[in-house]
Amino acid sequence: LAQQSRSAPAVGGPVSGPLVEFVLGSTLGDVPEKVRHEAKRSILNFFGAALGGNRDGCIERMLSVLGRFSVRPEASIIGRSERLDVLGAAFVNAASGNVFDFDDTHSGTIIHPTAPVAPALFAMAEVRPITGSKLLQAFLVGVEVECRIGKSVSPGHYRRGWHITSTCGIFGSAAAVARILRLDAERTLWALGNASAQSAGLVETLGTMAKSISVGNSARGGILAALLAETGLTGPAEPLAGPRGFCSVLGDAPHFEAITGGLGERWEILANTHKPYPCGVVLNPVIDACFALRSDPLFSLASVKGVRVEGHPLLRERADRPSVRTGREAQVSAQHSVAVVLIHGAAGVAQYDDDAVNDPAVLALRDKVQVVEAPGIAVEAARVTVSLHEDATLARFVENGRGTPERPLTDAEIETKVRDLAGYGCRLLDPARLIDAVWELEKVENAGSVMALARG
Amino acid sequence: LAQQSRSAPAVGGPVSGPLVEFVLGSTLGDVPEKVRHEAKRSILNFFGAALGGNRDGCIERMLSVLGRFSVRPEASIIGRSERLDVLGAAFVNAASGNVFDFDDTHSGTIIHPTAPVAPALFAMAEVRPITGSKLLQAFLVGVEVECRIGKSVSPGHYRRGWHITSTCGIFGSAAAVARILRLDAERTLWALGNASAQSAGLVETLGTMAKSISVGNSARGGILAALLAETGLTGPAEPLAGPRGFCSVLGDAPHFEAITGGLGERWEILANTHKPYPCGVVLNPVIDACFALRSDPLFSLASVKGVRVEGHPLLRERADRPSVRTGREAQVSAQHSVAVVLIHGAAGVAQYDDDAVNDPAVLALRDKVQVVEAPGIAVEAARVTVSLHEDATLARFVENGRGTPERPLTDAEIETKVRDLAGYGCRLLDPARLIDAVWELEKVENAGSVMALARG
Numbered sequence: 001l002a003q004q005s006r007s008a009p010a011v012g013g014p015v016s017g018p019l020v021e022f023v024l025g026s027t028l029g030d031v032p033e034k035v036r037h038e039a040k041r042s043i044l045n046f047f048g049a050a051l052g053g054n055r056d057g058c059i060e061r062m063l064s065v066l067g068r069f070s071v072r073p074e075a076s077i078i079g080r081s082e083r084l085d086v087l088g089a090a091f092v093n094a095a096s097g098n099v100f101d102f103d104d105t106h107s108g109t110i111i112h113p114t115a116p117v118a119p120a121l122f123a124m125a126e127v128r129p130i131t132g133s134k135l136l137q138a139f140l141v142g143v144e145v146e147c148r149i150g151k152s153v154s155p156g157h158y159r160r161g162w163h164i165t166s167t168c169g170i171f172g173s174a175a176a177v178a179r180i181l182r183l184d185a186e187r188t189l190w191a192l193g194n195a196s197a198q199s200a201g202l203v204e205t206l207g208t209m210a211k212s213i214s215v216g217n218s219a220r221g222g223i224l225a226a227l228l229a230e231t232g233l234t235g236p237a238e239p240l241a242g243p244r245g246f247c248s249v250l251g252d253a254p255h256f257e258a259i260t261g262g263l264g265e266r267w268e269i270l271a272n273t274h275k276p277y278p279c280g281v282v283l284n285p286v287i288d289a290c291f292a293l294r295s296d297p298l299f300s301l302a303s304v305k306g307v308r309v310e311g312h313p314l315l316r317e318r319a320d321r322p323s324v325r326t327g328r329e330a331q332v333s334a335q336h337s338v339a340v341v342l343i344h345g346a347a348g349v350a351q352y353d354d355d356a357v358n359d360p361a362v363l364a365l366r367d368k369v370q371v372v373e374a375p376g377i378a379v380e381a382a383r384v385t386v387s388l389h390e391d392a393t394l395a396r397f398v399e400n401g402r403g404t405p406e407r408p409l410t411d412a413e414i415e416t417k418v419r420d421l422a423g424y425g426c427r428l429l430d431p432a433r434l435i436d437a438v439w440e441l442e443k444v445e446n447a448g449s450v451m452a453l454a455r456g
Numbered sequence: 457l458a459q460q461s462r463s464a465p466a467v468g469g470p471v472s473g474p475l476v477e478f479v480l481g482s483t484l485g486d487v488p489e490k491v492r493h494e495a496k497r498s499i500l501n502f503f504g505a506a507l508g509g510n511r512d513g514c515i516e517r518m519l520s521v522l523g524r525f526s527v528r529p530e531a532s533i534i535g536r537s538e539r540l541d542v543l544g545a546a547f548v549n550a551a552s553g554n555v556f557d558f559d560d561t562h563s564g565t566i567i568h569p570t571a572p573v574a575p576a577l578f579a580m581a582e583v584r585p586i587t588g589s590k591l592l593q594a595f596l597v598g599v600e601v602e603c604r605i606g607k608s609v610s611p612g613h614y615r616r617g618w619h620i621t622s623t624c625g626i627f628g629s630a631a632a633v634a635r636i637l638r639l640d641a642e643r644t645l646w647a648l649g650n651a652s653a654q655s656a657g658l659v660e661t662l663g664t665m666a667k668s669i670s671v672g673n674s675a676r677g678g679i680l681a682a683l684l685a686e687t688g689l690t691g692p693a694e695p696l697a698g699p700r701g702f703c704s705v706l707g708d709a710p711h712f713e714a715i716t717g718g719l720g721e722r723w724e725i726l727a728n729t730h731k732p733y734p735c736g737v738v739l740n741p742v743i744d745a746c747f748a749l750r751s752d753p754l755f756s757l758a759s760v761k762g763v764r765v766e767g768h769p770l771l772r773e774r775a776d777r778p779s780v781r782t783g784r785e786a787q788v789s790a791q792h793s794v795a796v797v798l799i800h801g802a803a804g805v806a807q808y809d810d811d812a813v814n815d816p817a818v819l820a821l822r823d824k825v826q827v828v829e830a831p832g833i834a835v836e837a838a839r840v841t842v843s844l845h846e847d848a849t850l851a852r853f854v855e856n857g858r859g860t861p862e863r864p865l866t867d868a869e870i871e872t873k874v875r876d877l878a879g880y881g882c883r884l885l886d887p888a889r890l891i892d893a894v895w896e897l898e899k900v901e902n903a904g905s906v907m908a909l910a911r912g
Binding site for chain 2 (some may be wrong): 056058061062064065068069070071085098116159160161162163165190193196197198199201202203204205207209211214215217224225227228231232233234235236238239243244245246248249259366376
């Protein structure tokens with residue numbers, strides 16, 4: 001497909017053209033079972049993240065404004081009873097699924113791929129019924145589009161300061177919605193162009209609520225891009241690879257082969273990972289090591305004199321934060337993570353809220369934790385050593401944290417995560433039927449009905 | 457003010473902090489009369505541009521989608537009878553005022569400063585009554601914010617491919633709306649942060665309808681940024697100058713002094729210019745020369761053998777386009793501009809619509825026009841030479857086109873432009889009362905009432 005396309009795409013330039021052909025031409029029959037299964041894992045994990053995130057103060061604030069600008073209560077808000085119009089619901093659900101950064105992470109780009117795409121599709125499915133198969137296929141296409149665009153500008157794009165989930169996610173949302181609207185090739189190209197006009201999001205906003213605006217906009221803006229394209233609102237022929245197009249302006253020396261190579265053969269969603277803990281991935285092996293230490297019979301909390309965390313230089317750079325005051329900051333604090341696991345034996349969203357951060361016991365233990373660089377240790381690994389009174393020490397080395405590509409969460413672990421998160425953010429909801437519906441998504445007749453199982 | 461601020465801004469970092477203080481602290485009494493007058497010229501010129509632009513196909517398409525997502529018909533659409541909610545109306549009016557690029561141009565940055573700011577303020581004024589003075593003051597503050605941010609990243613920002621009107625305009629809209637909402641300093645800072653999360657717009661979309669999406673979003677997104685900040689949605693301390701903030705990510709080696717220097721003393725709006733013709737500014741002297749040639753008693757259209765346009769290399773680079781097919785392309789075609797002026801003696805929006813472009817007489821004359829570089833000629837100047845049968849030639853050299861900073865349009869010329877544009881895009885509206893109301897804006901008790909004079 002890609003090779004045919006590159007010689008003469010029906011519309012668009014040499015990069016956007018083949019991508020449009022893939023968006024419209026890909027069929028679920030050609031998608032390997034493993035790929036489809038990973039798509040459902042990602043969607044399920046996303047629902048969990050939104051069930052946990054929907055009560056965050058940031059989401060409450062967004063709802064208080066967007067609720068004033070919603071024309072019809074036509075689309076569900078995950079974990080809540082409010083309903084908004086499709087644009088508003090897509091915005092809020094994307095923000096809520098990503099607010100803790102507890103949704104999926106594409107390991108090639110660190111995009112959170114599901115948040116921009118799934119909320120757009122499920123909101124649309126509530127007003128324009130489509131089957132679960134069609135939604136799944138559109139989801140796969142959207143994820144592929146955003147991750148490939150992200151790869152074409154990685155790693156420089158994020159490093160420069162672009163919040164890649166938002167900047168690239170809007171293309172995924174636009175492509176996925178174009179597909180379910182059954183736009184023709186020219187209008188699908190325009191949908192990508194209309195997305196390029198709205199692509200935004202800065203790393204400077206991470207750690208503040210403003211981050212979630214760009215994530216919300218990536219889902220909302222993709223729907224808007226496709227709806228405007230449907231009316232014939234034109235965009236450029238090459239919104240991605242044109243001299244003043246997305247990849248050139250937001251990337252340095254973009255590699256377009258990442259976008260067009262092996263379309264329909266190689267699936268980026270297979271590089272997707274799911275976090276066991278709601279914090280920066282560099283902390284995964286640290287937390288795993290702490291769980292192991294805590295279950296050691298020789299461990300005793302009262303005897304802890306000090307904790308030494310050793311890891312890759314990136315671990316120290318990103319997560320050596322002894323004094324943090326908010327849950328959001330704590331998500332990137334090794335000191336806080338060590339403390340809550342050793343104290344509570346847990347590292348869920350409840351351990352990263354503002355109350356947990358200011359708990360005196362946690363504060364006291366945090367002060368005893370030291371983070372040091374150990375250049376020999378890979379970024380996926382970490383060693384944690386606890387010094388106890390009477391000069392005893394316990395140490396654990398973890399080579400690959402849970403949730404890394406080498407140690408993916410099992411399906412059952414994802415289900416447990418969903419239940420835990422629902423228990424945190426939406427106590428009255430039993431997610432059992434939601435979990436079943438997602439695993440059986442290809443058989444669901446009306447994909448919009450899944451949202452009824454995720455409402456609070 | 458600026459110096460005090462830089463030493464210890466009440467909120468924010470060393471760049472965003474002083475800017476916030478200016479947004480909140482500036483008072484109309486301290487603004488020189490000349491500055492206030494230029495603000496009213498810009499607003500009036502904007503209303504004219506929107507009265508002319510509101511029937512464009514792009515605006516029709518936007519209305520057909522946004523009309524489906526408007527919660528209340530509370531805010532007016534310039535030149536039309538539809539009403540949308542404030543977010544939708546701000547979006548459409550910004551797009552419509554800029555769709556022909558016939559609105560104001562800030563000569564230091566080529567930002568079109570009024571389109572992102574005025575529609576946001578007038579839409580808000582329709583739902584939260586404020587005086588004309590307050591609107592004028594907020595407008596001045598918004599324009600100052602966007603142009604200063606633009607200057608801090610110019611000229612690299614636009615050159616790289618950023619549609620600077622949209623990327624910077626959203627900060628102007630956010631600041632202006634924060635001011636009329638009477639947000640405190642912290643929330644005003646967050647409004648800027650919330651704007652930074654949405655700043656978008658690519659030069660690749662120019663010449664297509666997708667351009668207008670980013671312009672519409674700059675006005676809408678600024679309102680949203682301020683409304684979210686009002687609820688307490690937090691942003692970063694230094695959204696502009698932070699290491700992953702707007703200026704660092706979308707600019708190379710930004711000069712922050714352009715933002716903080718002489719705040720309240722130097723006013724960027726004094727560098728604003730107004731176009732006499734709805735096309736690229738490089739064409740202004742060419743068109744002026746053609747008007748002069750056409751009124752020469754020796755000129756005869758039937759005798760024209762050829763036309764030679766000489767100018768700065770930029771003129772050829774931007775406007776040597778012998779074959780164009782749409783009005784939008786024609787706006788940057790020297791060939792088309794020469795042809796319509798020599799044939800019709802006019803260069804208004806009617807001469808740049810799709811019909812005019814495909815008129816056989818225009819096509820025939822276009823083929824006779826040659827654009828050549830004359831390195832000695834400045835970018836503000838041009839020479840046009842017409843060869844007539846019987847070996848006669850007529851030539852005109854124009855040193856400064858009308859509408860350049862050296863030859864600004866007079867107030868009367870702006871009024872004429874508004875009347876012409878209303879005649880094109882909104883025939884049933886006599887803009888006399890609108891014109892009076894803008895000149896008397898400081899005395900208008902309810903600024904929202906001005907919109908009633910601009911409705912179709």
